[in-house]
Amino acid sequence: MNLAGLAELLSGGEKIPGCELPHSAAVALVGFYFPGRPYCLVADWIVVDLAVSPRQLKVVVRGGVTPTLVNALFVLHDSNGRFRRGHWVRTSLGVSFTQDCLFETKNTVYVLMGPGRRVRTDLDVALSLY
Template sequence: MDLTKAIETLLHGPGEPMAGSMMTNDEALEYSRATFNGAPFCLVRNWIWVELEVSEGRRDDLAAMQLHPVVLYAHSIVYDSSRRWDVGDFVRTTLLHEFTDGFVFRTKNTHYVLLGDGLCKQAHPKTLALNH
């Protein structure tokens, strides 16, 4: 595997179009504050839904932990309620815990609100420096 090419393809190559929320940034901020009851949230744009290529055994192990072999990569943070990242930074999440409302990607720690259109892609975990 040519890791550099795999990373470049993941971040900048084509993918399957996927729709997020069409809310404005202000609407998404209001929605998140009203919906997540003080839990950490992050509004993102220009995002990629990354389905990790894992074995069935690994998929079963993750399911037992209530996780899915999916991570989110976002090129642009709009707002982070915990102030971990600045506006315009990128983020790669931990594994998906739950996907709700057609645009809320939830990890065990944070709700990520997917704004605008994104892409769905597949990748080997090593491409994202994950040991899955």
Template sequence: MTTLDKIARLLYAEGEAVVGWVGSEDDLISLAATTFPGKPFCMVKQWILIDLIVTAEERGKLTRLGLLPATLYAHEVVLDSQGRFQPRMWVRSNFGVSLTDYIFETNKTVYLLLGPGVRKEATVGAAFSMKAG
């Protein structure tokens, strides 16, 4: 399967349905501010939590670095606290460092998971081959 096929499958094939935040956007922002004070946030919808397919050795390296074998892709940015991403743009995160029901944290950003999303598996190559610009 070519990388393009893997990316198309990642973006558009069915995955495990996951419920994100269903309350108000302001309440989710408040939760993030309380839980991760001072850390930039990016609120997203139509998101995909990507569990990366890695070897035991790769998993060990990520663990030693304090990283999860996971990344996040979102079809739509709702609000970015630092204006890095404009509304309606897509975004893909770096490796995660923590995950709760509604928040995917990376070293530099907390991604606020608004509304329904999906969880899927993908290779590192497929997940990280998507780049903006």
């Protein structure tokens, strides 16, 4: 296990403000930018930029995603009811990250509520959290 990478993932990285809106306004923000899309409000989150080789990056981009995911330790609300309040979630790879708080995957828009962090690490480190 890469302990230095895990320590960086848990405590390092760049601080990001996230969404400071009330929950109802955050839901409205999703509706404005991503009408009709399922959403999940999360807190205590980390945007994880995965270190990939140029070859891996080509494969990822060909799949219509970016080598980025979100680890969130607290689900506030999931519009599809997949995750209960208080559970954790790790997203699939992202499609876009806009407004400093809307992380889109192919299936869901995750609203990053409150402050969080952005870290760059290897996939094995990112997957070692849970």
